[in-house]
Amino acid sequence: MRLFVSVDLPDRLADPVADLQAEFADADGLDFVDPTQAHVTLKFLGDVDDAREGELSDALETAVEESGVEPFDAELGGLGVFPSLDYISVVWLGVGDGSAELARLHEAVEREFVEEQGFDPEDHEFTPHVTLARMKHAGGKELVQDLVRDRHPEIGAMRVSEVRLTESTLTPDGPEYETARAVDL
Numbered sequence: 001m002r003l004f005v006s007v008d009l010p011d012r013l014a015d016p017v018a019d020l021q022a023e024f025a026d027a028d029g030l031d032f033v034d035p036t037q038a039h040v041t042l043k044f045l046g047d048v049d050d051a052r053e054g055e056l057s058d059a060l061e062t063a064v065e066e067s068g069v070e071p072f073d074a075e076l077g078g079l080g081v082f083p084s085l086d087y088i089s090v091v092w093l094g095v096g097d098g099s100a101e102l103a104r105l106h107e108a109v110e111r112e113f114v115e116e117q118g119f120d121p122e123d124h125e126f127t128p129h130v131t132l133a134r135m136k137h138a139g140g141k142e143l144v145q146d147l148v149r150d151r152h153p154e155i156g157a158m159r160v161s162e163v164r165l166t167e168s169t170l171t172p173d174g175p176e177y178e179t180a181r182a183v184d185l
Helices: 011-022 050-067 099-116 138-150
Strands: 002-008 030-032 039-047 072-083 088-095 129-135 154-160 162-171 174-184
Touching: 002 050, 002 099, 011 129, 011 154, 039 099, 039 162, 050 099, 050 162, 050 174, 072 099, 072 129, 072 138, 088 138, 129 138
Parallel strands: none
Antiparallel strands: 002 039, 002 162, 030 129, 039 129, 072 088, 072 154, 088 129, 162 174
């Protein structure tokens, strides 16, 4: 099974995310993420043996407990790209308030899953974000650059009260996500 650790956006934010994605509709080369599945990834685990699901659920519980993070509010807003405006592979929605708590959760998850569970460490700095689209080719690069530079959208706030171990199944219509385990903060 293919797994990642996430904080999921509430259903009520799917429409504002879709509205923001619509601003990029004329940017050729973008593959949009399903706004009903929008989330902040804390750690991508990749393909994992099904037999490890219980062990990884327990590891997530340990990480959340060790983070010391209590339920908090996060503000979603602003735009960015990875890795840079010159070479865009991902277009994302940022996190303002709540970034520090998400970073603490990420650090605890990273520590537990790398040191105790043997996963590879991240090879880049953690930036709390919600992926809006992936760029397949640079046909619409200039429009994306302009929107990222000029737009500073405020999508809204959400209460973060749990972290999920999420299973991702790849289908011809895009990935489908299912919660394997939810751990309360």
